[in-house]
Amino acid sequence: MTRPEFARMFSLLAVQLRYTDADEAMILGYYEALEDLEPEFVKAAADRLALQAEWFPKTSEWRAAAGAIRRERIEAQRQHLRRASRPLCRVCDDTGWAPVDMVEHGRSIRRVTPCGCREQRRRELLGHAPLPALPPAIERPDREAVQG
Numbered sequence: 001m002t003r004p005e006f007a008r009m010f011s012l013l014a015v016q017l018r019y020t021d022a023d024e025a026m027i028l029g030y031y032e033a034l035e036d037l038e039p040e041f042v043k044a045a046a047d048r049l050a051l052q053a054e055w056f057p058k059t060s061e062w063r064a065a066a067g068a069i070r071r072e073r074i075e076a077q078r079q080h081l082r083r084a085s086r087p088l089c090r091v092c093d094d095t096g097w098a099p100v101d102m103v104e105h106g107r108s109i110r111r112v113t114p115c116g117c118r119e120q121r122r123r124e125l126l127g128h129a130p131l132p133a134l135p136p137a138i139e140r141p142d143r144e145a146v147q148g
Helices: 003-016 024-034 039-052 059-082 117-126 143-147
Strands: 097-104 107-114
Touching: 003 024, 003 039, 024 059, 039 059, 059 117
Parallel strands: none
Antiparallel strands: 097 107
């Protein structure tokens, strides 16, 4: 997130909450306090604060709102993925960790490495990609129909 991008978010929120005491130094202070967060969560938090806050938030309140949105999106994504009848990623079975077979000192060792699907899950959390379509459920054959 750049300072000009953040300044636009800050200014809009200040106008929406009728906060007239903001100046460049304040915007810079808020920017430095929030710049380590994903801009998508900072923006979503500003949107939520504009609707729910009674006064202009402190940096800690803005960070808390961004963190709450992040946690909500993670939980929504987890619930969505739990509804899948089978894992979406065949490499890691949706754990985020891909197995890697290595040979050390003549012995075969199984290790793990971050799976490539992590970037897709991250894009979904940030709102850059929709949640994945769930594969159709695999129907179990009816025992009576098989036997009979």
